[in-house]
Amino acid sequence: MSEVLMKVSNLSKNFRIGRNKNLKAVDDISFEIKRGETLGVVGESGCGKTTLGRTLINIYEPTAGEIELEGEVLDGKSRNDRKKFADKMQMIFQDPFASLNPRMTVGEIVSEGWAYRRMYTKKERCAKAIKLLEIVGLNEEHANRFPHEFSGGQRQRIGIARALSMSPKLMICDEPISALDVSIQAQIMNLMIELQKEKGLTYIFIAHDLSMVRYISTNIMVMYLGSQMEFGTSAEIYHNAVHPYTHALFSAIPVPDPNVEKERKRVMIEGEMPSPINVPKGCKFCTRCDYAQEICETERPKTKEVVPGHFCACHFPLLENLKSTKVL
Amino acid sequence: MEDSILKVEDLCYSFHTYAGEVQAVRGVNFSLKSSESLGIVGESGCGKSVTAKAIVRLNSGTSGFCKRGTIQFDGKDMLSLKKKELLNVRARDIRMIFQDPMTSLNPTMKVGRQITEGILNAFPKMKNAEAKRIAIETLENTKIPNPEQRFEQYPHQFSGGMRQRAMIALALAVNPKLLICDEPTTALDVTLQAQILELIKDLQKVYNTAIIFITHDLGVVANIAKNIAVMYAGKIMEYGSAEDIFYNCKHPYTWGVLQSVPKYDADASIPLVPIPGTPPDLFNPPVGCAFAARCPYAMEVCRKAEPPQYHAGEKHTVSCWLYHEMSPTVVNPITNKEVTL
Numbered sequence: 001m002s003e004v005l006m007k008v009s010n011l012s013k014n015f016r017i018g019r020n021k022n023l024k025a026v027d028d029i030s031f032e033i034k035r036g037e038t039l040g041v042v043g044e045s046g047c048g049k050t051t052l053g054r055t056l057i058n059i060y061e062p063t064a065g066e067i068e069l070e071g072e073v074l075d076g077k078s079r080n081d082r083k084k085f086a087d088k089m090q091m092i093f094q095d096p097f098a099s100l101n102p103r104m105t106v107g108e109i110v111s112e113g114w115a116y117r118r119m120y121t122k123k124e125r126c127a128k129a130i131k132l133l134e135i136v137g138l139n140e141e142h143a144n145r146f147p148h149e150f151s152g153g154q155r156q157r158i159g160i161a162r163a164l165s166m167s168p169k170l171m172i173c174d175e176p177i178s179a180l181d182v183s184i185q186a187q188i189m190n191l192m193i194e195l196q197k198e199k200g201l202t203y204i205f206i207a208h209d210l211s212m213v214r215y216i217s218t219n220i221m222v223m224y225l226g227s228q229m230e231f232g233t234s235a236e237i238y239h240n241a242v243h244p245y246t247h248a249l250f251s252a253i254p255v256p257d258p259n260v261e262k263e264r265k266r267v268m269i270e271g272e273m274p275s276p277i278n279v280p281k282g283c284k285f286c287t288r289c290d291y292a293q294e295i296c297e298t299e300r301p302k303t304k305e306v307v308p309g310h311f312c313a314c315h316f317p318l319l320e321n322l323k324s325t326k327v328l
Numbered sequence: 329m330e331d332s333i334l335k336v337e338d339l340c341y342s343f344h345t346y347a348g349e350v351q352a353v354r355g356v357n358f359s360l361k362s363s364e365s366l367g368i369v370g371e372s373g374c375g376k377s378v379t380a381k382a383i384v385r386l387n388s389g390t391s392g393f394c395k396r397g398t399i400q401f402d403g404k405d406m407l408s409l410k411k412k413e414l415l416n417v418r419a420r421d422i423r424m425i426f427q428d429p430m431t432s433l434n435p436t437m438k439v440g441r442q443i444t445e446g447i448l449n450a451f452p453k454m455k456n457a458e459a460k461r462i463a464i465e466t467l468e469n470t471k472i473p474n475p476e477q478r479f480e481q482y483p484h485q486f487s488g489g490m491r492q493r494a495m496i497a498l499a500l501a502v503n504p505k506l507l508i509c510d511e512p513t514t515a516l517d518v519t520l521q522a523q524i525l526e527l528i529k530d531l532q533k534v535y536n537t538a539i540i541f542i543t544h545d546l547g548v549v550a551n552i553a554k555n556i557a558v559m560y561a562g563k564i565m566e567y568g569s570a571e572d573i574f575y576n577c578k579h580p581y582t583w584g585v586l587q588s589v590p591k592y593d594a595d596a597s598i599p600l601v602p603i604p605g606t607p608p609d610l611f612n613p614p615v616g617c618a619f620a621a622r623c624p625y626a627m628e629v630c631r632k633a634e635p636p637q638y639h640a641g642e643k644h645t646v647s648c649w650l651y652h653e654m655s656p657t658v659v660n661p662i663t664n665k666e667v668t669l
Contacts, residue, residue, distance in 0.1 A: 187604070256586065
């Protein structure tokens with residue numbers, strides 16, 4: 001089962017803003033995902049996690065780098081190639097209110113992919129759409145309604161049904177739960193986990209809710225200003241984070257437990273993220289890092305493997321964290 | 329005389345819409361002592377913002393109207409105050425911080441000017457120079473670097489976190505008795521959220537203000553609030569100290585909410601327990617307990633009659649039929665003990 005589904009090497013995406021100015025939204029990112037796994041992508045807003053998701057699915061054309069899916073290199077230049085993207089990868093969006101066409105019924109929304117590809121007859125499409133709706137926890141009578149008749153959680157279910165209609169291998173979930181209430185978030189998370197087990201789906205889960213990311217992910221990638229700061233298994237990243245940024249990011253999560261909140265020591269990050277147009281020359285985090293030294297300002301750290309499977313881009317990783325089992 | 333600064337009793341607040349009357353708040357009671365902090369948690373649409381805004385009558389320009397209830401603030405009846413007195417209270421005693429720092433500052437006015445304007449509104453006899461001195465001092469207290477320089481800048485020159493700090497400075501510059509924070513960190517990243525929460529906590533000590541903190545994030549209230557009110561469908565389901573709510577909660581809704589967020593140290597293999605269904609429609613609020621339709625312990629009585637409020641501790645109250653003497657014994661899924669008052 002542990003075969004590599006997607007391999008991304010040195011992926012970059014620049015946006016041109018004005019003359020001779022580039023915004024490096026995604027900067028030289030490489031990773032691999034195995035079949036049936038979930039990769040969680042976390043970072044502050046503006047760190048490029050959404051751009052990464054969109055570049056992967058070829059909504060944006062990558063500036064440099066390669067995306068390999070099931071051993072095939074996809075460049076998205078030709079129509080055929082783009083179709084391959086869509087067949088194998090689907091996306092779930094953040095805002096369930098904006099991502100569904102208000103003038104189409106739910107049945108039409110779910111079966112639009114098939115209609116576009118001229119798959120099945122209209123009757124078959126209808127029956128299949130109802131089956132999909134049932135899988136995601138809605139029922140037959142919902143198929144003829146319009147999106148405005150549904151609540152946020154139900155709409156997100158419709159979005160998931162639409163993504164499933166192409167039986168994709170990989171789903172890119174761009175903050176699928178952040179617009180929902182806590183009690184509904186858990187419903188959607190459980191649905192996604194169930195679907196993953198049943199259909200062997202692979203997820204790329206982009207979110208800023210770190211506790212949910214840890215809950216669903218096999219591996220986690222921490223991004224900052226377009227670069228990968230740390231990559232490792234979920235447990236490694238949570239308990240033995242070696243990058244000062246990851247460490248600070250996780251210690252900023254509010255914990256729903258007053259006693260833990262009182263006791264734990266916070267690593268506060270001072271200040272805010274610098275502008276992505278003028279990124280620091282050395283390590284991108286050096287302006288806010290407590291451990292920054294001279295070399296951090298001049299030389300960009302290379303990604304090193306600190307423990308097998310655990311990568312970190314830092315000149316002075318907090319290696320002592322590797323021994324302790326609990327960091328938070 | 330007791331020292332509670334704010335007392336809300338049986339507040340019912342509704343809005344007229346084309347579809348009918350939305351009963352956003354349906355009988356809310358709480359009181360707040362000076363320099364205490366109260367967190368109001370609940371899902372969107374449960375009436376937490378409406379409650380907070382009703383205190384300063386910020387809803388009155390809309391189709392909203394107060395159906396019933398009283399709001400006593402510092403010996404004044406907020407609902408019958410004259411316009412001028414109300415403006416005075418808003419200027420000097422109760423200040424508010426809103427969710428979106430991008431839209432709540434005036435983009436055409438320098439930040440410093442907005443703060444001094446607030447100070448001069450509250451204290452009309454103060455000299456301009458004095459107001460400026462206080463404004464810069466508050467900017468400094470909210471840890472904005474180079475306050476003198478920032479004083480002369482416009483909101484668009486501030487980043488998101490800085491704007492929220494400026495909002496806090498704007499609110500605290502007049503040293504109000506009550507600060508209402510309506511989801512102040514929801515639009516911010518976790519790292520900024522941690523900074524702002526820490527700042528509000530520190531400043532509460534400095535300014536000795538009472539705080540009402542509205543949020544949907546249980547982690548945030550655990551950090552900041554001494555007392556917590558859990559709201560659902562326009563009512564307070566459970567009220568108690570932070571310890572009561574997090575370690576000894578009594579209401580099935582609170583159990584549900586606490587179980588549907590992953591524990592920070594728990595194993596990922598434990599499935600989350602979501603609350604099934606969706607919140608009720610407040611056009612036609614259900615008879616009986618509002619949570620009955622989603623509650624795994626719902627009994628017949630829950631759908632027929634509204635549960636009374638039971639006292640589970642000194643401050644701890646819970647509105648649920650499970651605590652009636654005739655109800656069956658149920659095991660609390662969080663503490664795994666049988667529920668008792």
